[in-house]
Amino acid sequence: MAYFRTRIVSVLMLLPLAQCFSSINPRAAATSVGTKYSSTSQLHVIAQPSTEQLPSSKEHVKTDSLVVGAGPAGLLTAIMLAKKFPDQKVMVFDRLDPPPSPTDEDIWSDVARFYLIGLGSRGQNALRHFGVWDEVEAVATAVVGRKDWSPESGAEDGVERIFTDRPCMTQVLPRDKLVGVLHKHITDNYDDRIELNYGYEIEPEDFEAEDNSAVRLSVSRCDVKVRKNPAEEGNAGDKESGICDVEDAYSVTANLVIAADGTSRTIANEMEKNDQLAWEALNTIQRLFAEKPFKVRRYEDDNRRVYKTVPMKIPADWRPDLNFSARTKDGRINYDALPADREGNYCGVLLVKEGDEFAAADTDPIKFRALLDETLPQFSALLDDETVEGIAKKPVSYLPSFRYAGPRLNQGDRTLILGDSAHTVKPYFGLGANSALEDVKILEEAINETGSIPEAVHLFSKKRAKESESLVKISRELDRPGKLGFLTFILPLIMDSIFHGMLPKLFAPNTISMLQKEGISFTGVRRRKRFDRLGQVALIGTGVAVATTAVKALVKVVARVSGKNSGTIVAGMSSFLAIAFLFKKMAFFFKGNISPADVLTRTNDKEDMK
Numbered sequence: 001m002a003y004f005r006t007r008i009v010s011v012l013m014l015l016p017l018a019q020c021f022s023s024i025n026p027r028a029a030a031t032s033v034g035t036k037y038s039s040t041s042q043l044h045v046i047a048q049p050s051t052e053q054l055p056s057s058k059e060h061v062k063t064d065s066l067v068v069g070a071g072p073a074g075l076l077t078a079i080m081l082a083k084k085f086p087d088q089k090v091m092v093f094d095r096l097d098p099p100p101s102p103t104d105e106d107i108w109s110d111v112a113r114f115y116l117i118g119l120g121s122r123g124q125n126a127l128r129h130f131g132v133w134d135e136v137e138a139v140a141t142a143v144v145g146r147k148d149w150s151p152e153s154g155a156e157d158g159v160e161r162i163f164t165d166r167p168c169m170t171q172v173l174p175r176d177k178l179v180g181v182l183h184k185h186i187t188d189n190y191d192d193r194i195e196l197n198y199g200y201e202i203e204p205e206d207f208e209a210e211d212n213s214a215v216r217l218s219v220s221r222c223d224v225k226v227r228k229n230p231a232e233e234g235n236a237g238d239k240e241s242g243i244c245d246v247e248d249a250y251s252v253t254a255n256l257v258i259a260a261d262g263t264s265r266t267i268a269n270e271m272e273k274n275d276q277l278a279w280e281a282l283n284t285i286q287r288l289f290a291e292k293p294f295k296v297r298r299y300e301d302d303n304r305r306v307y308k309t310v311p312m313k314i315p316a317d318w319r320p321d322l323n324f325s326a327r328t329k330d331g332r333i334n335y336d337a338l339p340a341d342r343e344g345n346y347c348g349v350l351l352v353k354e355g356d357e358f359a360a361a362d363t364d365p366i367k368f369r370a371l372l373d374e375t376l377p378q379f380s381a382l383l384d385d386e387t388v389e390g391i392a393k394k395p396v397s398y399l400p401s402f403r404y405a406g407p408r409l410n411q412g413d414r415t416l417i418l419g420d421s422a423h424t425v426k427p428y429f430g431l432g433a434n435s436a437l438e439d440v441k442i443l444e445e446a447i448n449e450t451g452s453i454p455e456a457v458h459l460f461s462k463k464r465a466k467e468s469e470s471l472v473k474i475s476r477e478l479d480r481p482g483k484l485g486f487l488t489f490i491l492p493l494i495m496d497s498i499f500h501g502m503l504p505k506l507f508a509p510n511t512i513s514m515l516q517k518e519g520i521s522f523t524g525v526r527r528r529k530r531f532d533r534l535g536q537v538a539l540i541g542t543g544v545a546v547a548t549t550a551v552k553a554l555v556k557v558v559a560r561v562s563g564k565n566s567g568t569i570v571a572g573m574s575s576f577l578a579i580a581f582l583f584k585k586m587a588f589f590f591k592g593n594i595s596p597a598d599v600l601t602r603t604n605d606k607e608d609m610k
């Protein structure tokens with residue numbers, strides 16, 4: 001059915017306005033120990049410690065806390081720790097170069113160079129809580145609504161919707177700019193407490209070093225010199241290791257290690273390996289009583305898309321604060337553009353199926369222009385030939401695959417994982433960075449609620465492991481291909497729109513809307529939606545049963561031409577009418593070529609689509 005082919009790509013239109021055993025790493029142990037500040041080092045230190053702190057060759061460095069990864073989650077974690085423990089030292093390591101300055105217009109004017117992320121209430125609350133929100137907001141762009149072209153509509157027929165009922169407007173900025181703001185906030189405010197080290201890769205050596213009073217890690221100089229768009233590293237995720245030079249390593253011991261190393265999961269992978277070895281060493285009886293081993297659940301991506309970013313300047317008479325979106329009827333192309341600044345410069349994401357003629361580098365610009373003219377005429381008209389050629393020629397970027405770690409997010413008493421490392425979702429529903437930032441707030445709560453690092457580590461894991469799983473499972477259900485996608489996404493959307501519309505006090509809004517709400521956990525959303533589904537099925541079943549019984553009775557009544565039980569007749573007629581009404585309402589959704597976006601637009605649920 002054409003319908004099933006169509007719905008898959010259309011989900012991007014919903015882009016929100018936009019994860020105890022010891023181990024020694026033999027590779028690291030075998031390496032020589034280098035001096036951190038040698039003249040040939042590629043180390044980039046922003047907040048440089050005084051020279052008294054520098055390690056001499058082969059000397060172990062000690063720190064209170066160590067954060068692996070200087071992405072949004074890692075840097076916010078460092079800020080949280082510096083606030084919480086002002087007398088302690090936090091070391092942050094990232095294998096890439098430092099981020100660009102958030103105000104360097106030479107960098108940011110190249111709008112398609114970095115992908116944009118939308119920060120909703122979860123992310124905004126966390127950043128506000130740690131005193132960084134004002135700086136982020138100053139360089140972000142609010143998105144107040146959406147203009148969407150359904151597959152059937154002409155270039156002139158886009159439907160504009162302004163969101164008037166939101167507690168907070170989604171703020172959009174490049175992921176790397178967010179990192180740049182956090183980086184600047186640290187150098188401005190926590191120079192004495194947070195040591196930022198760029199160009200270094202971390203690998204775990206021993207999660208229970210020094211009688212379980214510390215974690216030992218190896219630090220290697222990294223060969224990566226250019227800061228890449230992480231998405232361009234492909235769907236690599238778990239394949240990203242080995243890009244650093246490990247011939248020159250030294251060891252660091254830390255009382256607390258927080259792995260915010262994104263989809264590369266260096267720490268989580270080692271945790272998994274350790275648990276697997278320990279599990280294999282157990283006999284069957286021991287396994288019955290043992291804690292389940294730590295695992296990263298890696299879903300096969302059965303709905304793979306690739307994308308290219310598109311620099312686009314909108315006309316003066318278009319609102320510069322909207323999310324523009326369109327898609328093709330056959331599901332081949334999906335386009336979604338967010339404002340890169342407040343001047344009408346947009347960064348579009350052109351999503352195509354993997355294997356498509358244009359899902360590659362060096363495609364034919366003339367043919368590509370023809371495709372744009374045919375499928376996205378309203379946007380093609382805004383792109384000059386040079387831009388179109390640039391897009392046709394550039395390589396594709398990949399979306400991350402669904403992953404979650406569990407059943408716990410800690411290893412022993414002193415190591416935990418958070419952010420994308422613990423839970424990776426595709427960006428369609430704007431929950432990656434938002435949930436990563438929220439993790440940091442939950443970690444602070446765990447620290448506040450406990451009296452020691454080990455207690456806080458375990459409490460964080462307890463609070464967040466199930467959440468990570470729920471987030472990934474819910475998000476994946478919204479991204480299944482074909483008929484499965486109809487059952488796990490479209491049909492629930494339809495049911496929610498009808499039942500929430502008719503009985504809003506009884507039935508909650510659809511899942512996408514629920515995921516964006518404050519004060520409800522991802523596990524809570526799952527539970528609530530299961531409850532709703534049961535209620536919906538029960539109501540429909542009861543209605544059908546009553547209608548059937550009553551219609552039978554009515555038939556008998558009519559057959560006997562007698563005035564039998566009038567209540568049955570009334571109930572039967574009412575149920576019959578209710579079922580007929582329900583089917584009438586659903587009829588639109590069962591016509592061909594409808595997408596989730598179309599369902600949401602059609603139902604016009606004011607709480608939908610962030």
Ligand SMILES: Cc1cc2nc3c(=O)[nH]c(=O)nc-3n(C[C@H](O)[C@H](O)[C@H](O)COP(=O)(O)OP(=O)(O)OC[C@H]3O[C@@H](n4cnc5c(N)ncnc54)[C@H](O)[C@@H]3O)c2cc1C
Nearest residue numbers: 018069071072073095118202262419420427430432433434
């Ligand atoms: C196209 C696209 C659009 C998106 N849109 C949105 C959106 O609208 N809303 C949203 O909330 N999210 C969005 N996301 C997701 C968001 O970007 C991620 O969820 C977020 O960046 C995760 O942050 P993090 O700090 O956990 O990990 P990352 O940002 O991946 O940072 C991890 C860091 O760790 C470093 N690192 C990794 N391994 C090591 C190691 N062994 N040693 C040292 N350093 C290491 C890496 O270099 C990296 O800098 C989008 C993602 C993509 C690809």
